Each structure stands twice: as structure tokens, then as C-alpha cells.
Amino acid sequence: MARRPSIYKTAAELRLMVQPGLITAAALDAVRAALVAGVTTLELDAIAEKVIRDAGAEPNFMLVPGYRHTLCTSVNDQVVHGIPSDRVIQPGDIVSIDCGAQYNGWNGDSAITVVVPDPERPEVVEERQRLADVTEQSLWHGIAALERVKRLNWVGGAIEEFLEANPQSDGSPWGILEDYVGHGIGRTMHEDPPVFNYRVREKGPEVKVGLAVAIEPMVTAGTIDTHTLADEWTVSTDDGSMAAHWEHSVAVHSGGIWVLTAADGGAAGLAPFGITPTPIA
Numbered sequence: 001m002a003r004r005p006s007i008y009k010t011a012a013e014l015r016l017m018v019q020p021g022l023i024t025a026a027a028l029d030a031v032r033a034a035l036v037a038g039v040t041t042l043e044l045d046a047i048a049e050k051v052i053r054d055a056g057a058e059p060n061f062m063l064v065p066g067y068r069h070t071l072c073t074s075v076n077d078q079v080v081h082g083i084p085s086d087r088v089i090q091p092g093d094i095v096s097i098d099c100g101a102q103y104n105g106w107n108g109d110s111a112i113t114v115v116v117p118d119p120e121r122p123e124v125v126e127e128r129q130r131l132a133d134v135t136e137q138s139l140w141h142g143i144a145a146l147e148r149v150k151r152l153n154w155v156g157g158a159i160e161e162f163l164e165a166n167p168q169s170d171g172s173p174w175g176i177l178e179d180y181v182g183h184g185i186g187r188t189m190h191e192d193p194p195v196f197n198y199r200v201r202e203k204g205p206e207v208k209v210g211l212a213v214a215i216e217p218m219v220t221a222g223t224i225d226t227h228t229l230a231d232e233w234t235v236s237t238d239d240g241s242m243a244a245h246w247e248h249s250v251a252v253h254s255g256g257i258w259v260l261t262a263a264d265g266g267a268a269g270l271a272p273f274g275i276t277p278t279p280i281a
Helices: 011-016 018-034 041-054 122-145 154-165 267-273
Strands: 071-075 078-080 094-103 106-115 182-184 191-195 212-215 218-220 226-228 235-237 243-245 248-253 256-259
Touching: 011 018, 011 248, 018 041, 018 094, 018 106, 041 071, 041 094, 078 094, 078 218, 078 243, 094 122, 094 243, 106 122, 106 243, 106 248, 122 154, 122 212, 122 218, 122 243, 122 248, 122 267, 191 212, 256 267
Parallel strands: none
Antiparallel strands: 071 078, 071 094, 078 235, 094 106, 182 191, 182 212, 212 248, 218 243, 226 235, 248 256
């Protein structure tokens, strides 16, 4: 029987993951700057692809069989895997952008959610911005947990605990998708182990030096039930509720943790937790 590869990387391998993470972050920064009402999701895709290729990398989403784009662009009730198209972004849209880059055989993977301003509907923007913000904050709670937990599945507990403590404005709970979870990352974009965004009975693998994972909570303002559209990619909520998706690739190394897909290594996001990320030596 073939031996399963270890989920833990060497220090040298973790160092090789820094550059693809930074390239992924740069592509998302460029897309964020261009994400305004009137732009098409295909135009955003072209922007991200140029940043990645100009850096000498390649879009790793294109390496997934059957997928031809750099980004996944999920709008409003679309949760994940939305295909870039001629769809025009409208005022008030909540848009999740997922992106990844492969550089010298190593991968980065990250996602952001942006709410487009709409002066005519400030209440809609406020509601959707709260969804985006609480999802991002839950991500940082999960990342911060890597500094203290001994088992990976406890990260999902930290994410769910935060979301439970910060419900919607009317007191109703957020929906945390269970059919889609985070993952290990390295030589390929999706590796073992799975990274849950909610509590599970099993403890999961040990959190120790060499672990590299992509944590990515996907949250809705309604139920967690979803369906895949006829394009066989786009995942949308059954009840039409809005959705948000945030993701970072994170490494655990001898000096602590480092957010590979953040230009500052996660310093700003981790500061409220009293955590200072340490560059990978």
C-alpha cells in the first residue's frame, strides 16, 4: 500500500509558499480597486490574470479540469464558484472574489468579499456589509486559533463560536455552509486535511510546525441549503439569501504563524488578538 504524503511541510517548502501567496494577494488587491458598479466580472478576471502572469506565475484555478478562468466571482446569492462573465456589477451588490496563483510549483489561495456602494439603498448596503464584515472577522478568529489550539478541527469551533456570538441585526443566526470547507495547500491548491468552519466531533490532525492550510468560512444570511446552477460550477443559496466568502492561506512554522496571502503576514488582522505573526525563517 502506498504511503500517504505528510500534510506537514519542511521549513524550506513553507518558504517557497510565500511568493505565490503574495502574488495571490496582489491580484486580489488589483481586483478590489477595480470592483465598482459598471464593471463586468470578466473584466475583473482579466485584471487578476494579468497581475499573476506579470509576476511569472499562473492562475491555479485554470489548472482545475474544466475551469477556464482566473477568478471565481460570486454575486449576491451566489456563495462560491461563480464563473466570470459579461455580468455587470450593480450598486449594492455583494461580490465574493476567490483567486489563486501557482508559482514554481507552489500555490496560494485567498478570497475577499466586497459590497458595492449604493447611495439610493444605504440600508441594503449596511445589511450586506455586516454580512461581509462578520464573515471576515470569523476568518480571523479561525486564523488566530491556530496560535493556541492543538488540533485543527478546533479552528472551526472558533469560527462558529464567533458567528454565534454576533448574530444578525434581528437576532437570527448566520448560516455556515457545511458542504464546502477549507483545505490543506501546497504543491496543489487543494490538499488534505479538510478545514471545517464549524464544530465537528473529531479533533482532526495536530496543529504543529509545517502545517499549511486555507481557512475559508462561507456564510449566508439565511439557511445553509444550496444548489449548483446549470453551468455546473456556481453554487447559490436555495432561499435567495445573500452570501459572503473570505479566505487566507496560513502556515504554521517554528516562529509561530504567517498568513501567506496577506502582504503583512496577517499583522493587521491578528493585532486585535494580541498576536504578532512571524516571517518564515
